[in-house]
Amino acid sequence: MGQDMIELKGVTKQFPGVLANDAIDLSIEEGEIHAIVGENGAGKSTLMKILYGLQQPDKGEIFFRGKAVKISNPSVAINMGIGMVHQHFMLLPSFTVAENIVLGIEPRKRSIFMDYKKAVEITQDLVRTYGLKVEPQLKVRDVSVGIQQRIEILKALHKGADILILDEPTAVLTPQETEELFVVIRKLVKELNKTVIIITHKLQEVMALSHRVSVMRQGKLIGTLETKDASEQIIAEMMVGREVLLEPLEKTTVEGKTILEVNHLKSRDNRGLLALRGVNLHVKEGEILGIAGVEGNGQSELVEALTGLREIESGEVMVFSKNLAGKSPREIRESGIAHVPEDRLITGLSKDATITENMMMGLHDQEPYAKKGIHTNKQTIRQRVETLIKKFDVRTPSQDVLVENLSGGNMQKIVIAREFAFDTPILIISQPTRGVDIGAIEFIHQQIVEKRNEGCAILLISAELDELFRLSDRIITVYEGELTGTFNNGEISKKEIGLYMTGKRKLSKEGGA
Numbered sequence: 001m002g003q004d005m006i007e008l009k010g011v012t013k014q015f016p017g018v019l020a021n022d023a024i025d026l027s028i029e030e031g032e033i034h035a036i037v038g039e040n041g042a043g044k045s046t047l048m049k050i051l052y053g054l055q056q057p058d059k060g061e062i063f064f065r066g067k068a069v070k071i072s073n074p075s076v077a078i079n080m081g082i083g084m085v086h087q088h089f090m091l092l093p094s095f096t097v098a099e100n101i102v103l104g105i106e107p108r109k110r111s112i113f114m115d116y117k118k119a120v121e122i123t124q125d126l127v128r129t130y131g132l133k134v135e136p137q138l139k140v141r142d143v144s145v146g147i148q149q150r151i152e153i154l155k156a157l158h159k160g161a162d163i164l165i166l167d168e169p170t171a172v173l174t175p176q177e178t179e180e181l182f183v184v185i186r187k188l189v190k191e192l193n194k195t196v197i198i199i200t201h202k203l204q205e206v207m208a209l210s211h212r213v214s215v216m217r218q219g220k221l222i223g224t225l226e227t228k229d230a231s232e233q234i235i236a237e238m239m240v241g242r243e244v245l246l247e248p249l250e251k252t253t254v255e256g257k258t259i260l261e262v263n264h265l266k267s268r269d270n271r272g273l274l275a276l277r278g279v280n281l282h283v284k285e286g287e288i289l290g291i292a293g294v295e296g297n298g299q300s301e302l303v304e305a306l307t308g309l310r311e312i313e314s315g316e317v318m319v320f321s322k323n324l325a326g327k328s329p330r331e332i333r334e335s336g337i338a339h340v341p342e343d344r345l346i347t348g349l350s351k352d353a354t355i356t357e358n359m360m361m362g363l364h365d366q367e368p369y370a371k372k373g374i375h376t377n378k379q380t381i382r383q384r385v386e387t388l389i390k391k392f393d394v395r396t397p398s399q400d401v402l403v404e405n406l407s408g409g410n411m412q413k414i415v416i417a418r419e420f421a422f423d424t425p426i427l428i429i430s431q432p433t434r435g436v437d438i439g440a441i442e443f444i445h446q447q448i449v450e451k452r453n454e455g456c457a458i459l460l461i462s463a464e465l466d467e468l469f470r471l472s473d474r475i476i477t478v479y480e481g482e483l484t485g486t487f488n489n490g491e492i493s494k495k496e497i498g499l500y501m502t503g504k505r506k507l508s509k510e511g512g513a
């Protein structure tokens with residue numbers, strides 16, 4: 001590790017009503033991986049946008065290799081060798097991977113047309129150099145989010161980035177994709193002399209990856225630590241300014257009656273292959289049943305089948321002795337199942353609608369918010385939304401804000417507020433805290449437990465084993481569309497459960513939980 005490459009001194013940025021950056025001092029050393037952590041709204045993205053020339057500070061100075069600089073726009077930053085990959089990607093979906101990568105500095109043929117063959121070669125070279133695999137000829141709209149992120153990274157590297165800023169890159173990735181990204185980041189730093197600044201919410205990632213970590217809270221930089229001198233506990237405390245997080249929660253052994261019963265459920269995935277091979281399970285009132293599995297073993301299909309979003313081939317979904325298999329999503333909700341979907345930006349929310357519109361989804365045409373499905377009662381609606389914003393601690397200046405302007409944690413609180421407020425006896429909750437900061441995680445966990453304590457039957461799907469172990473009263477394991485085990489919480493360790501997630505069986509093939 002080397003000298004200070006970048007130094008920020010007293011950087012301050014005021015937005016209407018929020019001091020997003022309050023006299024920030026931060027140095028970035030050449031060749032380090034510097035993690036920046038903080039709760040949603042702490043000011044991390046703003047600070048990085050200032051460094052990339054997308055925002056101008058009101059006060060403060062920036063030094064680059066010891067010289068004062070003014071980064072008035074991103075081209076200035078790019079010329080200095082700074083590249084940034086944003087939280088929301090900025091690619092052109094109908095262009096190919098290669099076209100996106102060279103966009104802005106296209107190789108030309110006879111000076112006007114882009115030399116497409118050259119663009120493909122450039123992309124292949126980049127793939128070889130950096131070990132980030134992409135298919136140059138595919139359209140961006142046909143590639144996964146994880147690949148889109150690689151394209152953004154390659155694009156920044158192609159523009160000559162020596163310092164790469166990654167804004168919450170792992171929020172959209174599966175655990176495996178995250179691991180792959182980290183391999184590449186380490187290689188960039190160790191073998192290719194790059195410097196990486198990474199914003200993340202996940203403290204395990206900070207510990208695993210970074211050399212130093214800076215913690216922000218409410219616009220201030222609380223401190224910078226050598227990662228080897230830090231612990232998750234210390235960082236978490238600096239982030240939220242209060243002690244002890246993620247304590248174990250009280251568990252129950254439930255004697256209540258069964259509310260949701262799934263029998264011999266079969267359903268196919270998008271490729272037409274059997275994704276659920278006869279699933280049997282039940283959830284009792286006042287119980288959280290967690291599903292543990294490596295992503296892609298039928299969990300998503302199960303949730304979709306149970307909520308009416310995926311066709312069921314055979315089997316039953318019994319709620320209060322009524323079979324809901326094959327019913328519409330709306331009918332299913334009205335029969336007692338609310339659903340927090342895994343992808344809040346695709347199925348959970350309408351990004352370009354307001355908080356109010358999103359919170360009222362599914363209710364806007366119902367009494368008492370509307371009469372005969374038309375005349376809306378604005379006053380009653382405002383009151384309901386105001387109450388939910390307070391109860392679920394959504395941080396926003398007003399309920400008329402577009403959801404796309406909120407942080408991931410606040411978006412998630414809106415989905416949860418809306419679904420929990422239906423007051424259904426059954427809740428299906430998928431990945432409730434993906435991409436959410438630690439303060440909001442704690443809050444969301446408490447809300448889930450409160451629902452359980454009120455008697456709700458909860459089916460919880462999460463890729464985070466810590467989350468499943470913390471919340472579930474009972475855990476089932478899935479592998480290739482079948483249940484492999486059922487365990488009361490405390491009966492099995494995280495290490496041992498991994499065996500059942502990869503095919504070991506406690507249950508017979510006909511088994512249920």
Ligand SMILES: Nc1ncnc2c1ncn2[C@@H]1O[C@H](COP(=O)(O)OP(=O)(O)O)[C@@H](O)[C@H]1O
Nearest residue numbers: 015018020039040041042043044045046047407
């Ligand atoms: N363009 C903007 N206009 C007004 N307020 C903004 C803008 N960008 C960010 N903010 C506000 O500044 C604060 C810090 O936001 P941000 O830097 O995005 O935080 P983080 O990335 O740590 O979640 C938040 O309260 C946010 O609402």
Ligand SMILES: [Mg+2]
Nearest residue numbers: 044045046087
């Ligand atoms: Mg941010």
